[in-house]
Amino acid sequence: MRHLLALVLCDLASTSPLAADFAESWREARIRPQDPRLTALLRDGMTRSSTLRALVNRIEASNLIVYVTLSPIMKASLAGKLTWISRAGRFRYLRATINTEQNADQMIATLAHELQHAVEVLEDETVSDQRSLQELYKRIGRPSHSGITGGWETVAAQETGFRVRRELTSTTVAIPTAYATGFTQS
Numbered sequence: 001m002r003h004l005l006a007l008v009l010c011d012l013a014s015t016s017p018l019a020a021d022f023a024e025s026w027r028e029a030r031i032r033p034q035d036p037r038l039t040a041l042l043r044d045g046m047t048r049s050s051t052l053r054a055l056v057n058r059i060e061a062s063n064l065i066v067y068v069t070l071s072p073i074m075k076a077s078l079a080g081k082l083t084w085i086s087r088a089g090r091f092r093y094l095r096a097t098i099n100t101e102q103n104a105d106q107m108i109a110t111l112a113h114e115l116q117h118a119v120e121v122l123e124d125e126t127v128s129d130q131r132s133l134q135e136l137y138k139r140i141g142r143p144s145h146s147g148i149t150g151g152w153e154t155v156a157a158q159e160t161g162f163r164v165r166r167e168l169t170s171t172t173v174a175i176p177t178a179y180a181t182g183f184t185q186s
Contacts, residue, residue, distance in 0.1 A: 030060045034069045045108035049167040051160060055115040064122045065093045068111065074099040080110040082117040084130045094118055105168045113161035120154060
């Protein structure tokens, strides 16, 4: 897994000075894909979307750790979700879960949407547990219509997902076949 993450970081190194710094110390990565398919999607998305690249750079410069996972059993009405994990020392930990019942570009846009939510958490240092996470979204969001009780949505995350989809449709990069197992690319 670390080797795959290092490949993503090498791609980042060619896109920005901040990313180059963190590519040198990839063990310090803040965004941690938990599946080779996610690593491939993240690499593809950062190549094709300046918006996703900016989100990644912002999180990588922070004290936020975001584990990214896939879920084949997520409700069909939900593309992704962000959940609180923990706070330990100066670090806060979140999990972004992506529904596998989407094509590759949709999954990348969903990842960007969830990373925008992570940035919203990043910007509010008072978020330190599940309760304060919900309080944040009560202040800045509105109830989600995804069918999840207690789910929240923000305009910023929705706009981010739409912007990334537009960027993705203007460019196409093939995802390596070895990583494409389990999903289709649009």
